Amino acid sequence: DAGITQSPRHKVTETGTPVTLRCHQTENHRYMYWYRQDPGHGLRLIHYSYGVKDTDKGEVSDGYSVSRSKTEDFLLTLESATSSQTSVYFCAISKGTENTEAFFGQGTRLTVV
Amino acid sequence: TQLLEQSPQFLSIQEGENLTVYCNSSSVFSSLQWYRQEPGEGPVLLVTVVTGGEVKKLKRLTFQFGDARKDSSLHITAAQPGDTGLYLCAGDQSNTGKLIFGQGTTLQVKP
Numbered sequence: 001d002a003g004i005t006q007s008p009r010h011k012v013t014e015t016g017t018p019v020t021l022r023c024h025q026t027e028n029h030r031y032m033y034w035y036r037q038d039p040g041h042g043l044r045l046i047h048y049s050y051g052v053k054d055t056d057k058g059e060v061s062d063g064y065s066v067s068r069s070k071t072e073d074f075l076l077t078l079e080s081a082t083s084s085q086t087s088v089y090f091c092a093i094s095k096g097t098e099n100t101e102a103f104f105g106q107g108t109r110l111t112v113v
Numbered sequence: 114t115q116l117l118e119q120s121p122q123f124l125s126i127q128e129g130e131n132l133t134v135y136c137n138s139s140s141v142f143s144s145l146q147w148y149r150q151e152p153g154e155g156p157v158l159l160v161t162v163v164t165g166g167e168v169k170k171l172k173r174l175t176f177q178f179g180d181a182r183k184d185s186s187l188h189i190t191a192a193q194p195g196d197t198g199l200y201l202c203a204g205d206q207s208n209t210g211k212l213i214f215g216q217g218t219t220l221q222v223k224p
Contacts, residue, residue, distance in 0.1 A: 031210050031212075033212060035214070040122070040216060041216055042119070042201055042214045042215055042216035042217040043156070043201065043203075043214040043217075044214070045211065045212070045213055045214075048210070048211060048212070050209075050210055056211070058211070058213075059213065090155055090156075092155075092212070094210065094212065096210050097205065097208060097209065097210045100144070100146070100203075100205045100210055100212050101146060101158050101161055102146075102148075102156075102158065102203070102212055103158075104155030104156050104157075105155055106154065106155055107153075107154075107155055
């Protein structure tokens with residue numbers, strides 16, 4: 001199994017509070033991704049990173065920010081959580097453009113009340 | 114608008130039946146991937162198709178990449194209850210490493 005750890009696995013937070021989700025990898029893969037998964041939408045890309053301090057927006061980036069200060073860690077921050085951000089969040093890693101085969105973490109279930 | 118459109122979104126069949134899931138796009142992809150996801154888990158890669166017209170087989174699963182590299186299909190022969198799950202296609206948008214997914218096909222195989 002690819003070494004990807006997401007934390008926390010479950011979180012309940014209140015509307016308006018900031019929330020940070022962490023993804024940690026031990027595979028030294030260049031690319032890291034954050035997706036959210038909601039019924040009927042598959043996986044939607046929030047942000048991705050192609051190296052330390054190199055990030056770009058995905059399809060649904062509004063309300064989210066990311067940071068990657070080390071190869072192994074990719075943080076997703078909800079600046080001010082809203083109920084529409086209640087979802088399951090997945091982190092994934094891949095080697096890069098020559099090989100985008102992705103390996104996923106176990107997911108984080110976030111509930112905003 | 115989804116760049117990768119999957120159909121059908123839901124499929125409920127009896128054990129032993131055959132089925133096909135489609136993944137279509139108006140864009141050309143250098144490769145397409147298929148993943149399977151079980152409840153409470155992250156998606157797991159099944160296969161990557163790279164060459165237009167390519168056919169790959171994984172036991173009872175057959176994957177095909179369209180000649181124009183804009184579409185792909187997944188065919189399951191004699192489906193089993195163990196095939197139940199969410200099937201997702203994915204591709205690298207603009208060959209930048211930006212991996213995007215279709216909305217998925219939920220398959221239920223009844224015994």
